[in-house]
Amino acid sequence: MPTLKNQRYLLAIFIVIFVLVGLRYCYYGAVFSSCIYSEKELPLTAEFTDSVFILTKSVAVVRGESADYKCLPHMGQIRNMLVEAQYADHYRTSVVNGKIEYIDVKSGLNLYPMEVVAVTKHGITTMDSGSGPIYYVVMRDPTGQLYQVATVSLGLNKGDEFMKAVKNGKETLLNPMIRFTEEQK
Structure with a gap:
């Protein structure tokens, strides 16, 4: 006893x-x-299925492994992040051994949207970053490389937009207000 x-x-x-x-x-x-993050893969709306994303102004591609998302099975595999050229240095610090490449509109880069991934931060650390998910559009280039862009980064201010979607001859300038998936708020 x-x-x-x-x-x-x-x-x-x-x-x-x-x-x-x-x-x-x-x-x-x-x-x-x-991992303080979780991810949820979401389908694109019909408006963006089978469309092509084309640059409308120069953009920066931050290349490298995401320090925050490396623990996620899907987002941790994407090594190319599209950002506005003026914010490229800020994003390089969030990538392990990040390298920045500036791509001009004349490059003819075509990106094919595949899906949207909602990334949510959990735990007490959410106090510094809000409570809702961040939505990323995942795209593939003609060589098969994956790219991601946060929907909130598609032109933080009016006139900063840097991509457009083209489908059946219809062009849509991409900005943070566009819903790329039905679940996006």
């Missing part, structure tokens, strides 16, 4: 374990995951 002293030790051990598990849950948003 356990003595009172042994019961106190067991209780203290359970309390410590409970606190550690609780702290892990608060930070990661899950007990068993070591």
Whole structure:
């Protein structure tokens, strides 16, 4: 039969374990995951299915492994991030060994949208970044390389837009207000 002293030790051990598990849950948003992000793949709306995205002004491609998303199975594999040229240095710091390449409109880069990925941050760290997901359009170039662009980065200000979608001769200038998937808010 356990003595009172042994019961106190067991209780203290359970309390410590409970606190550690609780702290892990608060930070990661899950007990068993070591990634503070989760991703959900979403289909494109009919408007963007079978369309092609074309540059309307020079853009920066930040190449490298995403420091934040490397723990995600899908987004962690994408090594090319499209951003406005003026913000390229800011994004390079979020990529491991990031390299920046500037692409001119004359390059003729055609990107084919594949899907939208909603990335949500969990745990206590969401206080610095909001509570909703960030939506990324995932695209493929003719060589098969994957690119991603955050929908909120498709021209932060009016006139900053840098891509358009072309489908059946209809052109749509891409901006943060466009819904690329039905679930996008």
